[in-house]
Amino acid sequence: MHSAACRPWAGFSLLFLSTHLLAAPAPSVEERLARLEARTIVAERRAAAAEADAARLRREVERLDRQFAVNSSLPTQLQLSLSERVAQIEARQQSLETRTSTLASSVDSIEDLTEGFSFGAYARSGMMTNGSGGGRGGPNVTPAGSIGGSVGRLGNEVDTYVEAKFSKETQASNGTRSKYMFAIADGVETPNDWTSGDSSLNVRQVYAELGNLASFQDIPMLRDATIWAGKRFDRDNYDIHWLDRGIVFLAGTGGGIYDVRPTDGWRLNASLMSRSYGDFGTETNKDIRTYVATLNQYFDDDRWQLMLSAISSGQNNDKLNDDKRKLSDEDSRVNKAGFSPGEKGWHGMFAYHRPDFFGGEGFFKTALLYGKGLGGEVNTIGGDGELLDEAETLRLAIYGHTRLNDDWRIAPALIAEKSKNRYVPDDDYNYLTFNVRLANELSSNFEMLYEFTWQTMDLDARGYDGRQTANGDFWKITFAPTFKAETGEFFTRPELRLFATYMNWSKDLDNFSTTDDFGQKGFKSGGVWQLGVQMETWF
Incomplete structure (x- = not known):
């Protein structure tokens, strides 16, 4: 191997030795x-x-x-x-x-x-370098990432992100349970110790809920029901962790009810949430709201799921000012390509959940999603106000994890998506992502993680937001020596990782956009090594 290729491994060795110098973590909430x-x-x-x-x-x-x-x-x-x-x-x-x-x-x-108080958190933080003073990455690094085509996240994250969740539960004398939840989050990409200028600190959730209501106990279908109101993530959201991409993500401000049971084998949730698409951008200065009504149903001990959502945003292509007079076409609300965005849409998901991996340890999930109009963003329901009424998206997701033997675990995932008429008439987006993560347990505190990603894409953005065509493949492989409190499970945290990542892609992807990584100077096809260290934790 020539000397240039050896330099990343030398840097990787130095990073590995430097773990002995890491400072002890601050006392946890459990310790306090x-x-x-x-x-x-x-x-x-x-x-x-x-x-x-x-x-x-x-x-x-x-x-x-x-x-x-x-x-x-x-x-x-x-x-x-x-x-x-x-x-x-x-x-x-x-x-x-x-x-x-x-x-x-x-x-x-x-x-x-x-009593009744709990604290939970998620956090990741690390640094990454390509050997020339920089490092680029993220699960949405590829051209397909512009529409949610994520790739493997291991050895591919450069940010510091933290979520903190506080909740308090009480029980009234009549048996009714109440819960209050408050969650904040922040994320930055700068490695500095003081990042207030780059901070995006945000209240992500604040809501209250009531369960086991005394007034519902004489109504069989409502005995287990929980009602809620406020700003929150839907309780039954789920994602592919290896890609940091949600299968379905329903969030906003509103209210709803969980766990209504019309029959023993049928459970349903219903909610109405509001989201914002921002200001109108004209003299009206309106806050454009959208409303998402969702019915989420589970059958056969929650193995089968049918989720349906209707989306409405009557002002999203509004041409009225405050006096209800027509404005000129130049004052109409348009998306970044100059087309009038949609006013409505719907979203559907049919999913199958197994609590095991076809009889073995682990789990297995598959989901088929379809969205029309404002439902064309099939991950974050109602989250994209730029979509046309004609937008259509079809996505298939398959993933899970299991144990191969006493020392090896495997987590495969596959996502395929086809979307058209999203932001410009006749635009066309197609991609397929295959990702697999492997873990080799070498001791009770140390394991080797490996991750391989391959993504193929055929995108025609028709110039939307400065994006061009992209037709080709991307692939990535990561090696990550990992320390943890106890090996044996994919989802045991915290993890402290060193990593070496190699990625490459088709030359045709280099000029996809002048604003995304694929199109930037110094980030071209031909192979890129990136080395780094990262921690990830949750509880």
């Missing part, structure tokens, strides 16, 4: 709660000791009272000394009793605060 519990135990012990001291002092007071009575004939000065001693002991007893009561109240307050 454990410390709080330890302090509570100490407080309880002190309270018990104070009670014992109080009991001992009461006995001492009683003894001195008896002694004072027996020696009532003692000289006056001695009687005064005994009286002062009794008063001092009684004052100390009262102080100890007050401290005992305060400590007990503190313990009760801590228990009230933490």
